Amino acid sequence: MSAGWLRVVGNGPAGPDWVTPETTATLAQATDLVGYGPYLTRVDNPGARHHASDNREELARAQHALDMARDGGRVVVVSGGDPGVFAMAAAVMEALDADDEGRWATVDVTVEPGVSAMQAAAARLGAPLGNDFCVMSLSDNLKPWALVERRLRLAAEGDFAIALYNPISRARPWQLGAALDVLRTVHAPATPVILAKAVGRGGDESVRITTLADADPRDADMRTLVLVGASTTRAFRHGGVTRVYTPRSYPEVAGS
């Protein structure tokens, strides 16, 4: 039996232009691709077997991938974006951590970094994440909502810019509205808010720049990345384009 391996990769926020050469090479060597169906269809490897599963069965998917690698497969677990940011790398680590019997002790497991959706959205706008920032998922499938609200409040009190993943879905329709309400208790109404949908996906892309006062959860869907500014984040028009950035410096630091 040949030596199998498991690689956990992300194929970026959109097309191949944002996939690293490391990951492109890994995907080409795969015998088995494991992940959410829409991510697998973007992979250019006609010989690989596809093991598509629903986006919520992450631990079972990780265990299945480890079994196939132990049995000699060159198995690639595919997430969108970066596999380390609200994606499959944590699920694979959970499976290994629970492996008290050493079922997968000989499997070569590595994770490859990728470009995450917040980075594609930030680049479109300028540099909204150019200073200190927090990154949160609004999904309360695995996390108590009270913890989400507490983190939002502390992130706003710390004046971090905030990137919000999984803002809304059919099963979680009210969370984004509740999150914006928490942020409104701390931040000024004019704080910039960006709803960045499907950035990099051609005609599906839409980027809306608004404010905390006016942000409407109905303008977001499950492909939307939400960015909320810090108090210093600025939106401005220049040369016919609206840009958003968070400056590197603070007025109270002399010479900055």
Place this chain on the structure above:
Amino acid sequence: MSAGWLRVVGNGPAGPDWVTPETTATLAQATDLVGYGPYLTRVDNPGARHHASDNREELARAQHALDMARDGGRVVVVSGGDPGVFAMAAAVMEALDADDEGRWATVDVTVEPGVSAMQAAAARLGAPLGNDFCVMSLSDNLKPWALVERRLRLAAEGDFAIALYNPISRARPWQLGAALDVLRTVHAPATPVILAKAVGRGGDESVRITTLADADPRDADMRTLVLVGASTTRAFRHGGVTRVYTPRSYPEVAGS
């Protein structure tokens, strides 16, 4: 005069394996490369002029790049990692924001996302940033140190994992030690801390996994990315390898 443009790119945390195809193509088209010298020497474009400058002259560098693009150059501003994370995208936006006279109003300016150092470090370990996290620079060149301490405390109180950029340099020798002391007032001594130096750079790479109690700033240098876990972050041994990850779920959520 031909139409110039300005692109702000990052060439990843290390070698070409972590540079996106978009950015590789952009670098190949450049007539002028602007940035910190060590980043420019990694670019494969023998025909481009190099405009290297010290890492602290970011605004002047951005203005110079915009001038060259206005005059017809295909100008690429090069950061390490992702240009939107503690890098040149914010400086270019600041220059545009201050351009009241429209000096650069006709210049086509875009930012390209890249892989940042925290992502390379996280991938090496498993998934330490697999749940909510904060990203901070410890440099107080442009930011009051009191704000850094306040953010550290709030990030720890929110139980975010934390990625720390610019932890230490010859000019800023005490900041990392002070930051760890702030985190020690909130987090347990056993909280995992990772000092990830030059990840991806072959023999220069070193990754140290320790705890908040034992972390020693003397083990970090200016090429080190520091990761501090949340209360749920786990370090474990499996198959002879130490892994670190932050689980997706919390015990109090049923069925997770």
